[in-house]
Each structure stands twice: as structure tokens, then as C-alpha cells.
Amino acid sequence: EVHLVESGGGLVQPGGSLRLSCAASGFTFGEHYMDWVRQAPGKGLEWVGRSRGKAHSYTTAFAASVEGRFTISRDNSNNLMYLQMNSLKTEDTAVYYCTRTGYCGAPGRCNSAYFNYWGQGTLVTVSS
Amino acid sequence: DIQMTQSPSTLSASVGDRVTITCRASQSINSWLAWYQQKPGKAPKFLIYKASTLESGVPSRFSGSESGTEFTLTISSLQPDDFATYYCLQYDVYPLTFGGGTKVEIK
Numbered sequence: 001e002v003h004l005v006e007s008g009g010g011l012v013q014p015g016g017s018l019r020l021s022c023a024a025s026g027f028t029f030g031e032h033y034m035d036w037v038r039q040a041p042g043k044g045l046e047w048v049g050r051s052r053g054k055a056h057s058y059t060t061a062f063a064a065s066v067e068g069r070f071t072i073s074r075d076n077s078n079n080l081m082y083l084q085m086n087s088l089k090t091e092d093t094a095v096y097y098c099t100r101t102g103y104c105g106a107p108g109r110c111n112s113a114y115f116n117y118w119g120q121g122t123l124v125t126v127s128s
Numbered sequence: 129d130i131q132m133t134q135s136p137s138t139l140s141a142s143v144g145d146r147v148t149i150t151c152r153a154s155q156s157i158n159s160w161l162a163w164y165q166q167k168p169g170k171a172p173k174f175l176i177y178k179a180s181t182l183e184s185g186v187p188s189r190f191s192g193s194e195s196g197t198e199f200t201l202t203i204s205s206l207q208p209d210d211f212a213t214y215y216c217l218q219y220d221v222y223p224l225t226f227g228g229g230t231k232v233e234i235k
Contacts, residue, residue, distance in 0.1 A: 047224040063223045113219045114162040118171035
């Protein structure tokens with residue numbers, strides 16, 4: 001059974017940094033893209049960034065709103081994904097969800113790059 | 129960026145009603161569209177991918193369709209468990225973008 005568990009959320013001041021973790025289990029970690037999606041209080045869903053899988057050299061992509069401030073990394077030996085968030089702004093306040101896509105384990109375009117599993121989310125509050 | 133315009137933003141309906149939610153993409157997304165259901169305080173639940181393919185375990189009263197850049201989620205007979213907020217997602221090009229959401233409320 002697929003499990004995704006986020007941790008690391010909390011209160012941070014504007015300009016500060018925070019690292020979120022996502023512990024994954026129940027599937028072959030490198031065969032799936034892993035993404036972060038966030039939801040500001042009372043608002044809709046916003047894609048934050050992606051770590052592609054082994055077949056795509058674990059390359060990353062980000063939303064413009066976080067490009068240059070956020071990075072994603074993986075510890076593939078321990079099935080962990082991280083979201084390093086720097087230069088945090090009040091508008092980064094949100095619940096951050098770790099997600100997994102369908103199978104993307106072959107080279108070339110992945111046609112299953114939708115989020116089919118979600119963690120429970122972790123709340124990040126950026127405030128002075 | 130591809131804009132996903134979802135309508136209506138709120139929908140009031142009764143148990144047993146047929147419900148239709150629409151997402152319009154600002155350009156072609158080649159059927160790379162998914163639908164999600166979210167209840168308050170919970171993570172979204174995956175319903176449909178490639179515009180019309182039902183995820184395993186999702187009740188058959190849910191269905192998806194497309195016509196050009198317009199995508200529709202239909203609930204054929206609304207059940208008490210279906211009162212929630214629904215989102216579409218285009219996963220054709222970066223940045224991935226969601227619709228603004230449709231809250232289905234009890235009438």
C-alpha cells in the first residue's frame with residue numbers, strides 16, 4: 001500500500017528557511033515523479049514543484065512563484081523527498097502536500113504524470 | 129501558462145441530482161486532464177485521468193468527458209458522500225495548473 005508522510009512544517013519568519021520531508025513507502029520510488037502541491041488557507045490547489053524519476057535523471061521543475069527559492073532533492077536509498085524552502089514570504093503560507101504520480105519509469109514523455117497519491121499535508125506558516 | 133477556468137465556483141444540489149462541472153483550458157492540453165475531490169481538512173482524492181478514465185475504485189456515477197478544450201465532470205446521481213470541492217488539473221505542460229475549484233453544497 002502506498003504511503004506518503006510529510007513532516008517539517010511549522011512557523012517561520014519572513015525571509016527564513018524551512019525543509020519539508022516526505023517519507024514514501026509501498027512502491028518503487030525511482031519509477032515515479034514526486035511533486036509538492038500547496039494550498040493556502042481557504043484557497044485552491046497550486047503546483048509547487050517536481051522531482052522526476054530515475055529514467056529522467058531526477059531532474060526538477062518548479063512553479064515561477066518559487067523558482068530560485070525552493071529546491072527539491074531525494075534520498076533514493078531511504079525513499080525520502082525533501083523540499084528546501086528559502087527566502088520564505090508570507091504568501092508561502094499553506095498546507096504542503098507530497099504527491100506521487102502514476103508510473104513514469106520509462107524514458108521519454110510520461111503520460112501518467114498526474115498525482116494519484118497524496119500525503120496528509122504539513123502546514124507551513126510564514127509570519128512575523 | 130495554461131489557464132484552467134472552472135465553473136461554477138459553487139453548486140447547490142440535492143441527493144439524486146445529476147451534477148456537471150466544467151473546466152475550460154486556455155489552449156489545447158491533448159486530453160491530459162485529471163479530476164480530484166477534496167473534503168474539508170483532507171487531502172484531495174484522485175478520481176479521473178486522461179479526461180475520461182476512471183481511477184480504480186471510484187464509483188461509476190462519476191464520469192469525465194471532453195470537447196476540444198472543454199472538459200466535464202459529471203456525477204450521475206449525487207450521493208451524500210459527494211458533497212465536496214472538485215478540482216481539475218492539466219498535466220500536459222509546465223507549469224501544471226489547477227482549476228479554481230467547484231464546491232458542491234447541499235441544497
